[in-house]
Amino acid sequence: MALAHRSSGLLKPLSTASSSSFLHRRPYSTDDTTTITVETSVPFTGHNCETPSRSVDTNPKELMTFFTDMALMRRMEIAADSLYKSKLIRGFCHLYDGQEAVSIGMEAAITKKDCIITAYRDHCLFLGRGGTLLESFAELMGRTAGCSNGKGGSMHFYKKEACFFGGHGIVGAQVPLGCGLAFAQKYRKEGHVTFTMYGDGAANQGQLFEALNMAALWDLPAILVCENNHYGMGTAEWRAAKSPAYYKRGDYVPGLKVDGMDAFAVKQACKFAKEHVLKNGPIILEMDTYRYHGHSMSDPGSTYRTRDEISGVRQERDPIERIRKLILAHDLATEKELKDIEKQARKEVDEAIAKAKESPMPDEPELFTNVYRKGFGVESFGADRKELRTTLP
Amino acid sequence: MASIFQGVGAATSLSSSTSIDTKKFHFCSRRSRSERKASFVVVRSGGAKVENRIGGRAEQLVTNAVAAKADTPTAATVSKPGHELLLFEALREGLEEEMERDARVCVMGEDVGHYGGSYKVTRGLAEKYGDLRVLDTPIAENSFTGMGIGAAMMGLRPIIEGMNMGFLLLAFNQISNNCGMLHYTSGGQFKIPVVIRGPGGVGRQLGAEHSQRLESYFQSIPGIQMVACSTPYNAKGLMKAAIRSDNPVILFEHVLLYNLKERIPDEEYVLNLEEAEMVRPGEHVTILTYSRMRYHVMQAAKTLVNKGYDPEVIDIRSLKPFDLYTIGNSIKKTHRVLIVEECMRTGGIGASLTAAITENFHDYLDAPIVCLSSQDVPTPYAGTLEEWTVVQPPQIVAAVEQLCR
Numbered sequence: 121m122a123l124a125h126r127s128s129g130l131l132k133p134l135s136t137a138s139s140s141s142f143l144h145r146r147p148y149s150t151d152d153t154t155t156i157t158v159e160t161s162v163p164f165t166g167h168n169c170e171t172p173s174r175s176v177d178t179n180p181k182e183l184m185t186f187f188t189d190m191a192l193m194r195r196m197e198i199a200a201d202s203l204y205k206s207k208l209i210r211g212f213c214h215l216y217d218g219q220e221a222v223s224i225g226m227e228a229a230i231t232k233k234d235c236i237i238t239a240y241r242d243h244c245l246f247l248g249r250g251g252t253l254l255e256s257f258a259e260l261m262g263r264t265a266g267c268s269n270g271k272g273g274s275m276h277f278y279k280k281e282a283c284f285f286g287g288h289g290i291v292g293a294q295v296p297l298g299c300g301l302a303f304a305q306k307y308r309k310e311g312h313v314t315f316t317m318y319g320d321g322a323a324n325q326g327q328l329f330e331a332l333n334m335a336a337l338w339d340l341p342a343i344l345v346c347e348n349n350h351y352g353m354g355t356a357e358w359r360a361a362k363s364p365a366y367y368k369r370g371d372y373v374p375g376l377k378v379d380g381m382d383a384f385a386v387k388q389a390c391k392f393a394k395e396h397v398l399k400n401g402p403i404i405l406e407m408d409t410y411r412y413h414g415h416s417m418s419d420p421g422s423t424y425r426t427r428d429e430i431s432g433v434r435q436e437r438d439p440i441e442r443i444r445k446l447i448l449a450h451d452l453a454t455e456k457e458l459k460d461i462e463k464q465a466r467k468e469v470d471e472a473i474a475k476a477k478e479s480p481m482p483d484e485p486e487l488f489t490n491v492y493r494k495g496f497g498v499e500s501f502g503a504d505r506k507e508l509r510t511t512l513p
Numbered sequence: 514m515a516s517i518f519q520g521v522g523a524a525t526s527l528s529s530s531t532s533i534d535t536k537k538f539h540f541c542s543r544r545s546r547s548e549r550k551a552s553f554v555v556v557r558s559g560g561a562k563v564e565n566r567i568g569g570r571a572e573q574l575v576t577n578a579v580a581a582k583a584d585t586p587t588a589a590t591v592s593k594p595g596h597e598l599l600l601f602e603a604l605r606e607g608l609e610e611e612m613e614r615d616a617r618v619c620v621m622g623e624d625v626g627h628y629g630g631s632y633k634v635t636r637g638l639a640e641k642y643g644d645l646r647v648l649d650t651p652i653a654e655n656s657f658t659g660m661g662i663g664a665a666m667m668g669l670r671p672i673i674e675g676m677n678m679g680f681l682l683l684a685f686n687q688i689s690n691n692c693g694m695l696h697y698t699s700g701g702q703f704k705i706p707v708v709i710r711g712p713g714g715v716g717r718q719l720g721a722e723h724s725q726r727l728e729s730y731f732q733s734i735p736g737i738q739m740v741a742c743s744t745p746y747n748a749k750g751l752m753k754a755a756i757r758s759d760n761p762v763i764l765f766e767h768v769l770l771y772n773l774k775e776r777i778p779d780e781e782y783v784l785n786l787e788e789a790e791m792v793r794p795g796e797h798v799t800i801l802t803y804s805r806m807r808y809h810v811m812q813a814a815k816t817l818v819n820k821g822y823d824p825e826v827i828d829i830r831s832l833k834p835f836d837l838y839t840i841g842n843s844i845k846k847t848h849r850v851l852i853v854e855e856c857m858r859t860g861g862i863g864a865s866l867t868a869a870i871t872e873n874f875h876d877y878l879d880a881p882i883v884c885l886s887s888q889d890v891p892t893p894y895a896g897t898l899e900e901w902t903v904v905q906p907p908q909i910v911a912a913v914e915q916l917c918r
Contacts, residue, residue, distance in 0.1 A: 273698075278698075278703065285703075286699065290686055297659050298663060299656070300660035304663070306645070307646075493758075
């Protein structure tokens with residue numbers, strides 16, 4: 121049976137993929153490149169620009185990859201939730217579950233040379249850029265195996281080789297940085313673009329409009345992506361913004377409103393945006409998305425919205441469910457196979473957590489490394505001048 | 514030799530209360546390496562740089578100086594090596610040399626391009642390098658500083674100019690959180706080789722908001738370096754060093770020092786960012802200063818010498834980190850410290866320096882450290898009040914006399 125053959129093709133490579141990043145393409149022996157055309161859930165709405173078509177081309181491999189990757193992201197965020205509750209992750213932890221489609225769709229449309237910069241809800245974007253589960257969990261728990269050696273934390277994930285620029289704690293401050301990345305790309309004439317992501321809360325920051333003005337003035341290849349999950353921590357968007365149509369706020373800068381829970385809509389929009397900015401200067405993409413958790417782990421998430429609303433969105437618009445339905449509709453895998461993929465994701469996450477727990481905490485001299493690029497060759501002391509002496513490199 | 518001294522002496526007659534006779538320039542003769550005062554000491558790598566500089570040459574800039582024409586001494590017309598220029602031209606020269614050398618160096622700021630810079634530091638560069646490399650930004654300090662930092666994360670080496678240092682308060686978040694901390698929070702992945710520069714300090718009745726000393730606000734930010742230039746020689750050298758450094762460097766210039774004239778070498782030179790400058794070696798007291806106060810100190814030094822004191826004047830130049838090596842050696846010699854700065858009394862560079870010296874060199878001190886700073890008031894507009902806000906030479910003289918009793 122074609123199904124059985126396919127299922128064996130699915131299950132075998134899974135075990136070998138456990139130690140590496142889950143984002144490697146698994147070999148599918150059948151129907152790899154058949155084009156499947158998918159319609160986005162809703163049409164795009166444009167401001168000062170024509171909208172891309174609702175039909176998106178994809179293929180079985182991409183569909184399965186979307187499902188697998190999103191399942192992994194979802195599992196990672198839920199695991200982070202329980203790690204936080206068991207006090208292994210401290211401080212602030214902002215979870216991305218519900219919004220995975222934005223990361224997945226964006227990655228499908230761009231290359232690793234295009235830059236992404238975002239705020240503090242960065243775990244899944246880091247994973248999408250090629251970061252490993254081990255690096256994520258180790259960083260969250262403050263261990264040396266983390267992507268920033270444990271010195272950054274949840275809000276400071278970076279991956280330079282994949283052009284992922286973080287990971288920023290101050291709301292809105294990453295937008296001028298993103299325009300700076302775009303400036304450098306224009307300066308070097310490389311033909312890449314920058315996706316500068318921010319939330320509906322940050323959309324009211326002045327520096328965003330300052331940066332947008334400059335990007336539009338100099339035709340910088342900057343795509344401003346507003347991940348509108350409708351709540352700026354506890355404040356609903358209609359209570360914070362006179363005009364919550366964030367894609368229109370650029371005025372002279374064109375904008376596009378996208379259903380952020382539909383990975384294919386996101387993919388189409390990002391592809392369109394990339395082509396647009398390389399010719400015409402900046403564009404704003406508003407991703408209409410939703411977060412299931414509260415703003416962060418310290419926020420229950422239910423004081424400013426009803427549980428019915430949350431479960432309603434989960435039932436009707438969940439990004440993983442959408443892909444699951446598509447896969448089942450196109451007969452690419454069975455229910456059981458999909459469940460197995462989710463189980464595999466769970467297993468990988470658990471393994472990564474176990475490995476991350478083994479990673480040591482940073483040593484005391486690490487306190488003083490990487491403050492300056494090349495130190496001054498002087499000794500550095502702790503507050504009492506007796507301990508923590510180290511020679512700066 | 515005597516004619517040179519006389520020439521210098523005539524140029525430095527001042528309306529201050531101290532009378533200076535030309536023949537009393539005997540302190541110059543102690544530095545009998547007089548042939549060196551016209552040429553320049555090349556920076557010796559590794560060792561502390563020793564500079565012979567007669568403060569008199571810089572006296573042209575003191576607010577009340579009478580612009581007396583010096584009889585050009587014959588020795589001065591002997592062709593000296595180097596070329597003469599003003600401080601802002603020295604900054605421009607350093608900037609231009611670095612832009613020539615490395616295509617990644619770019620400038621961004623308000624009116625730096627077509628206008629040529631509000632203090633002419635970037636004049637002519639936009640015509641030469643184009644609008645993208647010498648970028649005229651809109652008035653949006655927070656975001657263009659952020660843009661510069663983002664560009665630096667991608668590998669460029671921007672120089673961000675604040676038209677007045679006070680305006681950079683709007684960019685404090687970007688400077689503190691992104692500029693200073695990104696290298697650390699990314700685990701060393703990104704370096705931020707920006708230079709943030711601009712004029713600060715108390716000018717000539719510019720008003721409270723345009724007379725700010727931001728070095729005291731920025732000094733706590735981890736991950737940045739701060740330097741203050743005071744002469745054309747060190748302005749060019751520090752500018753070049755700051756651009757070449759992989760760390761974010763804040764270069765503090767002073768509004769009133771842009772028209773200082775000096776002869777600097779033709780050869781290329783780069784100064785050490787973390788080193789202090791020995792302006793005048795001495796025995797009795799160490800006077801630590803930087804930027805414009807250096808000139809007030811040198812003016813006071815003349816009076817002090819006439820009264821028989823021998824002050825050692827060090828221009829600390831590096832505001833973060835302090836060059837405790839040079840400073841410490843000086844303290845071990847003189848055992849008395851006077852700090853003269855333009856920052857406010859509360860939380861200024863002098864306050865940190867006092868703490869650092871007390872911590873490290875307490876055993877060598879014969880007297881408590883005296884720190885002369887500006888008053889803790891917004892800088893008034895009225896001329897007389899403004900003068901009283903800032904440390905003046907008679908106060909320095911009085912403080913030294915008090916210290917050395």
